[in-house]
Amino acid sequence: MLRTGKQPHPHVCSPRSIWEYDGQTAQIDYLIVTRKHRFVLECRNLYGNIEINNTRDFIRTMPAERSFKKESIYSLIIQNRRHLELIKQIRSDQKTNLLSKALFKKHFHENYRSLVVLSNSKTVLNVKFAKREVKERGIRADPLAEYIRRIDADPKANTISERDMEEFAYFFLSVHKPCEVDYTAKFKANIKETQKPNCQQPQPEFKPTEGEIKILCSKCDAGAPGWQAVHGCSMLQALSRQQEIHEYEALEGHP
Numbered sequence: 001m002l003r004t005g006k007q008p009h010p011h012v013c014s015p016r017s018i019w020e021y022d023g024q025t026a027q028i029d030y031l032i033v034t035r036k037h038r039f040v041l042e043c044r045n046l047y048g049n050i051e052i053n054n055t056r057d058f059i060r061t062m063p064a065e066r067s068f069k070k071e072s073i074y075s076l077i078i079q080n081r082r083h084l085e086l087i088k089q090i091r092s093d094q095k096t097n098l099l100s101k102a103l104f105k106k107h108f109h110e111n112y113r114s115l116v117v118l119s120n121s122k123t124v125l126n127v128k129f130a131k132r133e134v135k136e137r138g139i140r141a142d143p144l145a146e147y148i149r150r151i152d153a154d155p156k157a158n159t160i161s162e163r164d165m166e167e168f169a170y171f172f173l174s175v176h177k178p179c180e181v182d183y184t185a186k187f188k189a190n191i192k193e194t195q196k197p198n199c200q201q202p203q204p205e206f207k208p209t210e211g212e213i214k215i216l217c218s219k220c221d222a223g224a225p226g227w228q229a230v231h232g233c234s235m236l237q238a239l240s241r242q243q244e245i246h247e248y249e250a251l252e253g254h255p
Helices: 076-094 098-106 144-152 162-175 183-194 234-252
Strands: 003-005 011-021 024-034 038-044 047-051 058-064 067-073 113-119 138-140
Touching: 011 076, 011 162, 024 144, 024 162, 038 076, 047 076, 076 098, 076 113, 076 162, 113 144, 138 144
Parallel strands: 038 113, 113 138
Antiparallel strands: 003 011, 011 024, 024 038, 047 058, 058 067
């Protein structure tokens, strides 16, 4: 489904599309087509505060008991970059003219912009130590509209008509593959699996015969008449290991 925006800033938005091409799959959260750029958005409603360091790592800080917990999460910038590469391959394969294909690849990253948007209004995004190119690719949801206007204000950007803009959007919509997974049935199956009774058969109690008793443990009385072994007895395990060594040496012919 396409959503269109009119003047003063016309655009077309395609939410939640799944693309499959040449053995690759990508789930695009939002694709916004304007008269000057195509914005590929990766949206996340993350809990906690997010920091992007100088190596492009995403580090999440969450409140814990009397302290704060830090954990590394998968880089959304890298994930969205893979989406861009798939778009580049799809659009490039559609072009038959070698010159137009070469020009498309040359100016691809000028016309297509990757953007990571954090939708949680309580999340603090820290990009103080991030590189400049990373700072421009990660923003909160509040300044998204202003960011798109600022990028489209570039006088050097190539401008297309509204008709071409809609053709772009409908092309991307044609690549979309509807999701055929029934998550309700999958969730019910998981519930039934967890509610299954424990069918594990009880293990029979080990009671060695008189001929099987070969060791004597002074700690748990294993080996004595009427003994009951204490499972996990360290001394019994040591004696068992020593007996195994003696039996192995006897088989090998050692004195």
